Amino acid sequence: MPISEPRGKRGPDPSRPGGAAVAASAQSRLTVLSGPSGVGKSTVVAELARMCPRIWVSVSVTTRKPRPGEVDGRDYHFVDDGEFDRLVAAGALLEWAELYGRQRSGTPRAPVEERLKAGIPTLLEIDVKGARQVKRAMPGARMVFLAPPSMEELVRRLTSRGTEPPEAMARRLAVAEEEMAAADQFDIVLVNTSVTDVCRELIALMAQ
Numbered sequence: 001m002p003i004s005e006p007r008g009k010r011g012p013d014p015s016r017p018g019g020a021a022v023a024a025s026a027q028s029r030l031t032v033l034s035g036p037s038g039v040g041k042s043t044v045v046a047e048l049a050r051m052c053p054r055i056w057v058s059v060s061v062t063t064r065k066p067r068p069g070e071v072d073g074r075d076y077h078f079v080d081d082g083e084f085d086r087l088v089a090a091g092a093l094l095e096w097a098e099l100y101g102r103q104r105s106g107t108p109r110a111p112v113e114e115r116l117k118a119g120i121p122t123l124l125e126i127d128v129k130g131a132r133q134v135k136r137a138m139p140g141a142r143m144v145f146l147a148p149p150s151m152e153e154l155v156r157r158l159t160s161r162g163t164e165p166p167e168a169m170a171r172r173l174a175v176a177e178e179e180m181a182a183a184d185q186f187d188i189v190l191v192n193t194s195v196t197d198v199c200r201e202l203i204a205l206m207a208q
Contacts, residue, residue, distance in 0.1 A: 028116050030138055031206050032124045034131035035146035036179035037172060038158040040192050044146065045125045048199045055121045055206060058112055061087065064103040077108065095126065095133035107134070121206045128179045131186075142205065145186035149193050154180070 035041055045057055061077040063084050072078050079087075084104050087093050096106025107124055115122045124134060134141055148154040154176060159169060183189050188205065190198050 028119045028121055029206075030112065030116060030122050030124065030134075030141040031144060031202070032126065032131050032134050032141050033144050033146060033202070034126055034128050034186070035192075036128070036148070036154060036176040038154055038176065039146050039148050040157075040195065041125050041146055044192065044195055044198050044202075045123070047195050048123070048202060051196075051199050052203050055123055055203075056115045058107055058122065058124045060105050060126075061093070061108055062103060062105040064105075076105075094124075094137050095130040097127070097129055106130075109137075123202075123206070128182050143186040143188070144202065144205070145183045145189045146198065147180070147183055147189050147191050149191060151177070151180060 033041060033045065048055060049057060059073065059075070059077060061079055061084065063079060063081055064076075066072065066076070066078050070076065081104075084096075084106075087106070087108070088096060092109055093106035094109045094112060096104060098104050107126065107130065112122055112124070124131075126134065131143060135143060148157070155173060158172060158176065164172065190201055192198055
């Protein structure tokens with residue numbers, strides 16, 4: 001399916017008990033959620049989709065291969081290097097980056113612009129470098145930084161995974177420190193002490 005077609009991460013039926021809602025608006029504003037690796041962005045977004053299915057979460061395009069259980073168009077748009085080059089050359093990505101020297105990922109522009117034009121509350125979950133690119137492309141975007149309760153807690157979360165060799169973990173921790181230092185470049189900082197509380201704050205922000 002072309003990446004410009006309406007696809008996204010969906011939550012439950014809004015008619016179900018406990019579902020939150022954000023009304024459509026002709027003045028919908030893009031919200032960008034960013035923060036250091038390990039802070040819990042993906043967990044927050046998954047819960048947000050459950051609590052408020054009206055919010056549309058952008059689906060990234062990536063050159064890496066699908067992992068077991070991942071579905072094209074739902075988790076990512078999986079493309080080869082040639083197609084990714086075409087998207088970059090055409091200006092079809094709001095932001096993109098090469099990750100770890102092995103793969104490239106980015107945010108398709110057209111689906112985001114389509115949702116905003118239709119008045120649908122739209123959220124991007126990306127890293128700090130990507131957030132800076134989006135801010136340059138869409139200066140009116142609402143920039144939200146998700147912070148850990150403390151740097152010590154972030155280090156604990158990152159190292160508790162135990163999935164990377166010491167050298168790779170050292171690089172990841174150094175990047176996390178740099179990303180933490182960027183918090184003051186964002187409009188709003190939310191501290192992730194409770195996923196549910198963060199989601200409620202995001203829903204309230206996006207309803208403004």
